[in-house]
Amino acid sequence: MAAMRPLIHPSIEDITVEGILHALSDPVRVAIYAELAGSNCTNICSNFLQMSDRSIPKSTLSQHFRALREAGLVRSERHGVEMHNTSRCVEIEQRFPGLLSAILKAHGIQSAERARAARRKQATARKQGG
Amino acid sequence: MAAMRPLIHPSIEDITVEGILHALSDPVRVAIYAELAGSNCTNICSNFLQMSDRSIPKSTLSQHFRALREAGLVRSERHGVEMHNTSRCVEIEQRFPGLLSAILKAHGIQSAERARAARRKQATARKQGG
DNA sequence: TCTTTAGTTCATAAGTTACGAACTATTGAA
DNA sequence: TTCAATAGTTCGTAACTTATGAACTAAAGA
Secondary structure, three states: OOOOOOOOOOOHHHOOHHHHHHHHOOHHHHHHHHHHHOOOOOOEEOOHHHOOOOOOOHHHHHHHHHHHHHOOOEEEEEEOOEEEEEEOHHHHHHHOOOHHHHHHHHHHHHHHHHHHHHHHHHHHHHHHHO | OOOOOOOOOOOHHHOOHHHHHHHOOOHHHHHHHHHHHOOOOOOEEOOHHHOOOOOOOHHHHHHHHHHHHHOOOEEEEEEOOEEEEEEOHHHHHHHOOOHHHHHHHHHHHHHHHHHHHHHHHHHHHHHHHO
């Protein structure tokens, strides 16, 4: 009972801007997507439990991948016991040119800024501490 | 009782990519924002009840404007009895170059496509009908 | 067949959103 | 001044969404 239903991948013309923005408006999902699409759209993520930090429960991670998949952002294929997820950014670039790269670029700027802020804070704490 | 609290506008460095994407992942809000930011970021929307179609209740519209404002996308100022909303796209362009224009462009592509599909459907219905 | 690995589904608790009713704040007229 | 009109805000609540533990499935290997 409770069979595993087939994975749903919208066809390219059914992908919506709202759907993409909603999927990427979650910090965990945008980080996953950035990692997947990062290196020229050629990454595959096997073993998603290894992705991101270990603090996120696997059922939650599974839902996040489902959200990315059903928004049309990734294609998931089962390979044995693992899932291979690949970004659909080439297709999406055709339909909405520049959209994903602009989002990934903005995400990169923000991550860099946060890393810098975190380092500054650490340095201050060290100085205060002793 | 239930005083009207001051309008909240995040400073530019507190604006997040996730916040922007979430705010624009709603079809009503992205349409409002496109109208506001459309003509080179210089539009003002007085009398928001006149915006979009009349089908959206004003309390809902008020919440949508709040969401845009608190995500940092618009600046709202009371002028007499009306609200003036202006896009903050110049500031945001500095912080996240290309992000908003890519989203607005994608939204434009999608709207045009939908309008074309609607016309096609109407034409078919006319042919079927008589 | 049994076990392990990698993930999915389900139930539900927690959080978010939409909208009508009641309110506030400003303007303009009497 | 008071009163009415206009333009929006706030609040309560019902409807929807999301996160997560527990129980499950599906493939691979011993």
